[in-house]
Amino acid sequence: MKRAFTLIELMVSIALTVVVVFFLYKALDTQKQSNAIITRRSLVISNKDALFKLFYADIYESNQTHVQTTFNKDFDIVYLATKNSLHQIPFAYVVYYVNPQDKTLVRLESAHPFKLPVDLEKIQYLFADTLIKNVKKFRLFTAMSKNSREPLPGETRKSKKEKTEQKYLLFFLSNQEKNIFEIFK
Template sequence: MKKSFTLLELLISITLFLIIIVFLYKTLDQTKYSNNLFVKKEETLKEINHLHNIFLEDVAEALSITISADKEKNSIVKIVTYNTYHNPFFTNVTYLVGTSKKLLRIESLEVFNELEPFTVSFFDNSYIDVLVENIDYFELKNSGINYNFLIKEKDKEREFFNTYKLGLKMKSSN
């Protein structure tokens, strides 16, 4: 008597093998989806933490902070600070929402004046960084040494950034 597999046994084993393969594929697909989701969340958190660190350092090392509003009720924040990224002599930092709905950080030699037209010397003596795009609303609130940044991006939840002013002498107006 020969020992071999019957056709039925082969079909059953192939079917079981295919079922296992389908489950493995589904598991791998779900793992790939989860990894992509976590990578996106990680990138978002890195961006938020980077933005928060910039706000923290600018406010903590500020000599003076002036807050005003533009036509659309977005805050215009002018800070004289020792926290500089581009040039140690450019101690004037301005946060504002540009006409293209981008949150800008302007580091300049002279105090930024939104009412004056731009000149060539302004661009020679300043650095403009785009921090966030698609801004619906930007506001800075002050209560003593505590400064709270509020940013609302289009199609996203509001973000709050809490910062504290160090014991340096300050000037603030709302």
């Protein structure tokens, strides 16, 4: 007697194969969605890290820092004279400000000192970099760190060559995400 598969056994095996393939496809699709979310988050984190490194390098390498509060108390204009340059300028003058029309944080860099609004004849010497979009708040606060306090009455400084440390607190809010950077110089 010959033993062979019946039609019903073949149909059941095909149905089971289809069910297994369907679940494998769903698992693969879920994995792709998960990878996309992780990739988006890692890009945000790497952008945040790059932004922090840029702020840190600009502030740490600066000789002069001036913060000007605009008429809108949510935004500051930060003027820096720094050795850090994105455009290979040996000693750059950098301004961070929020463009009021489209709420983007912009970094302006020049080889010559300038103030906002920029004169039309100086605009050709400026490099502009858009850093963040949809900024709702951009503030820079300065404070003396604990190590650079004023001496108490009767107390003398140990060394006149001792450097005073400056502490900067950079705060910006974009897309309902708060970012606070603490920078010591």
